[in-house]
Amino acid sequence: MSKVLVSGGCGFIGSHLCDRIMRRSDLELCIVVDNLWTGDVQNLAHIRDDRFRIVQSDVERFQTDLRFDEIYHLASPASPPWYMSEPIRTISANLIGAMRLLELLAPGGRFGFTSTSEIYGDPLVSPQPESYRGSVDCTGPRSSYDESKRCTESLLFETRRTKGIDLRVVRLFNVYGPRTRPDDGRAVSNFIMQALSGQPLTVYGSGEQSRSWGYVEDIVDGLERYFWSDPVNYPGPLNIGNDREIPVIEVARYISKMFGNLPIHHVDPAPQDPTNRRPDLNLARRTLPGWKCKVPYEKGVQLTVDWFRAHLAQQYQDQLTLI
Amino acid sequence: MSKVLVSGGCGFIGSHLCDRIMRRSDLELCIVVDNLWTGDVQNLAHIRDDRFRIVQSDVERFQTDLRFDEIYHLASPASPPWYMSEPIRTISANLIGAMRLLELLAPGGRFGFTSTSEIYGDPLVSPQPESYRGSVDCTGPRSSYDESKRCTESLLFETRRTKGIDLRVVRLFNVYGPRTRPDDGRAVSNFIMQALSGQPLTVYGSGEQSRSWGYVEDIVDGLERYFWSDPVNYPGPLNIGNDREIPVIEVARYISKMFGNLPIHHVDPAPQDPTNRRPDLNLARRTLPGWKCKVPYEKGVQLTVDWFRAHLAQQYQDQLTLI
Numbered sequence: 001m002s003k004v005l006v007s008g009g010c011g012f013i014g015s016h017l018c019d020r021i022m023r024r025s026d027l028e029l030c031i032v033v034d035n036l037w038t039g040d041v042q043n044l045a046h047i048r049d050d051r052f053r054i055v056q057s058d059v060e061r062f063q064t065d066l067r068f069d070e071i072y073h074l075a076s077p078a079s080p081p082w083y084m085s086e087p088i089r090t091i092s093a094n095l096i097g098a099m100r101l102l103e104l105l106a107p108g109g110r111f112g113f114t115s116t117s118e119i120y121g122d123p124l125v126s127p128q129p130e131s132y133r134g135s136v137d138c139t140g141p142r143s144s145y146d147e148s149k150r151c152t153e154s155l156l157f158e159t160r161r162t163k164g165i166d167l168r169v170v171r172l173f174n175v176y177g178p179r180t181r182p183d184d185g186r187a188v189s190n191f192i193m194q195a196l197s198g199q200p201l202t203v204y205g206s207g208e209q210s211r212s213w214g215y216v217e218d219i220v221d222g223l224e225r226y227f228w229s230d231p232v233n234y235p236g237p238l239n240i241g242n243d244r245e246i247p248v249i250e251v252a253r254y255i256s257k258m259f260g261n262l263p264i265h266h267v268d269p270a271p272q273d274p275t276n277r278r279p280d281l282n283l284a285r286r287t288l289p290g291w292k293c294k295v296p297y298e299k300g301v302q303l304t305v306d307w308f309r310a311h312l313a314q315q316y317q318d319q320l321t322l323i
Numbered sequence: 324m325s326k327v328l329v330s331g332g333c334g335f336i337g338s339h340l341c342d343r344i345m346r347r348s349d350l351e352l353c354i355v356v357d358n359l360w361t362g363d364v365q366n367l368a369h370i371r372d373d374r375f376r377i378v379q380s381d382v383e384r385f386q387t388d389l390r391f392d393e394i395y396h397l398a399s400p401a402s403p404p405w406y407m408s409e410p411i412r413t414i415s416a417n418l419i420g421a422m423r424l425l426e427l428l429a430p431g432g433r434f435g436f437t438s439t440s441e442i443y444g445d446p447l448v449s450p451q452p453e454s455y456r457g458s459v460d461c462t463g464p465r466s467s468y469d470e471s472k473r474c475t476e477s478l479l480f481e482t483r484r485t486k487g488i489d490l491r492v493v494r495l496f497n498v499y500g501p502r503t504r505p506d507d508g509r510a511v512s513n514f515i516m517q518a519l520s521g522q523p524l525t526v527y528g529s530g531e532q533s534r535s536w537g538y539v540e541d542i543v544d545g546l547e548r549y550f551w552s553d554p555v556n557y558p559g560p561l562n563i564g565n566d567r568e569i570p571v572i573e574v575a576r577y578i579s580k581m582f583g584n585l586p587i588h589h590v591d592p593a594p595q596d597p598t599n600r601r602p603d604l605n606l607a608r609r610t611l612p613g614w615k616c617k618v619p620y621e622k623g624v625q626l627t628v629d630w631f632r633a634h635l636a637q638q639y640q641d642q643l644t645l646i
Contacts, residue, residue, distance in 0.1 A: 085485075086485075087477070087478070087481035087482070087484075087485060088422070088478060088481065088482060088485075091418070091474065091477070091478055092422070095414070095418065095474070096419065099411070099415070119461060121456060133444060133457075133458045133459055133460055133461075134456075134459075134461070135456045136456055136457075136473075137456055138442060138456075138457075138473040138474070138476045138477050138480075139476055139477065139480040139492075139559075139560060140480075141481070141484060143476075143477035143480065143481060144477055144478070144481045146477075147470070147473050147474040147476075147477035148474055148477070150459075150461040150470050150473065150474065151414065151418070151461070151470040151471055151473065151474035153461045153462055153466075153470075154410070154414070154461050154462065154466035154467055154469075154470035154471070155410070155411060155414055155467070157461075157462040157463075157466065158410035158411065158464070158466060158467045159410070159411060161410075161464060162408075162409075162410060169462075236462075237462060
């Protein structure tokens with residue numbers, strides 16, 4: 001029976017991962033540690049299970065006498081406006097968070113970390129294999145996220161080299177879907193929120209910059225298989241994402257059309273916004289045979305719109321109840 | 324009058340920097356914080372000055388009520404065998420060290436950081452300008468040093484962007500000279516120690532890999548000018564080093580010859596040892612007009628050999644006194 005800790009479990013991806021963990025019959029205990037900076041307890045409000053607990057705490061400062069068989073470290077903001085507004089806190093969550101969590105790992109325990117395609121920066125090769133060393137400006141406005149993910153990878157791989165831990169590092173490419181924060185600030189949720197309120201859609205720059213959007217259920221399928229369900233013995237790093245690259249403008253046009261041809265406004269490009277990002281999935285296919293992103297973005301966007309509608313209706317209902 | 328803190332001030336470069344600081348007439352106080360992991364108090368034993376204090380402490384845990392007008396953060400091992408043996412401690416010294424020191428900076432104070440050419444990794448362009456984003460394997464055995472320096476740069480530049488500090492970041496290329504540890508483990512001191520004990524010189528790989536060795540007095544001239552003496556207003560990063568690139572084997576042959584043609588043994592290359600490293604100094608020349616490395620390596624090596632001889636004689640003398 002396993003004791004599992006998930007840092008950032010109230011967040012977008014973390015909460016979906018918790019849903020998968022709670023299905024496990026070998027689970028003794030799942031503790032979520034989250035400071036609710038970008039996470040939301042509502043994302044886990046549906047879980048009613050004696051084996052499940054949420055502790056509101058910075059992961060760096062989480063105190064417990066328990067030791068965990070599996071630790072999944074997802075605590076970090078992931079959207080540029082969020083991490084750019086509190087860069088030191090972002091570095092601390094990732095790196096000092098990982099240091100603290102390593103202290104809580106039981107002997108022989110497994111440590112999973114969600115790194116990011118951002119460690120490739122503005123890549124000079126496409127698609128990006130795991131061996132690509134990246135092109136990150138370590139003094140730039142996105143660097144707190146990119147460099148703290150890079151340095152946390154280093155911390156974990158060097159801990160593995162010198163002390164031996166069962167390590168699983170994934171590099172997640174863009175993910176979208178239900179439980180994204182309405183104020184997340186990235187393209188898909190921005191477009192949907194603008195569309196739901198009947199505003200024009202805002203595209204940064206020409207919109208020709210492309211992204212590889214993976215629907216969250218597909219991505220979490222990959223995490224579940226890599227982190228615990230498949231008989232894998234590979235520390236990573238492992239790219240997990242959708243290798244269908246779509247220009248931002250195409251998604252904007254699709255959502256515009258869904259809502260009766262809303263206008264699209266172009267504004268200045270975001271600083272150091274990568275022009276392309278696409279995973280090389282050869283290693284993922286070898287490591288997790290048969291896994292791939294199955295949900296086409298047209299369907300994924302529809303599911304996300306449905307969730308946003310329901311979520312906003314619920315929030316409205318809650319506000320009415322309060323009055 | 325200035326209160327100055329130097330972390331890692333007992334180290335090789337730190338101690339030379341302290342010598343320059345102690346010449347300043349505007350100095351009120353200079354505190355060195357050093358845990359003596361790779362530093363040596365003997366490097367500062369010659370300083371007798373009421374304005375000078377050494378505190379033995381990890382920089383991350385240094386406690387004081389003082390606030391400093393200038394902080395120079397040099398605390399970190401810099402030689403691969405040292406940082407590879409304690410990677411987590413290396414990351415902590417650089418990054419959590421910088422976080423702690425930022426708390427000790429007086430309002431309007433200046434923060435200087437010695438980053439490294441290692442942030443360029445195994446570079447794909449030569450010479451390396453400051454704008455080059457590097458080629459570092461963030462999961463490799465050198466990554467604790469490279470990535471913690473990168474992430475500390477990020478921490479400092481992002482602190483500057485969000486809170487405004489007077490920042491000075493240098494990227495130091497290879498430095499050699501007096502006060503290198505005899506067991507430092509890098510090429511020049513290895514060759515000299517082997518030569519002084521009449522052993523064959525050990526070269527990793529073919530020795531065709533080149534380095535840009537800067538003699539420590541030249542390098543510290545650059546630091547002194549950039550950190551406080553020149554009217555500079557530039558946060559960095561600024562390359563400081565020698566742009567004369569010399570193959571490792573050439574230095575081995577030179578030292579071999581000095582000692583009567585000692586044999587040179589080749590052993591396996593060090594893991595992920597960069598094949599070349601050479602600073603683009605255009606920005607340094609514009610920022611610090613007239614500054615350059617003046618000491619040719621033949622003279623620098625001779626001065627270093629002289630220091631090693633005297634240092635080892637002194638150690639021997641101390642041991643005799645103890646008996």
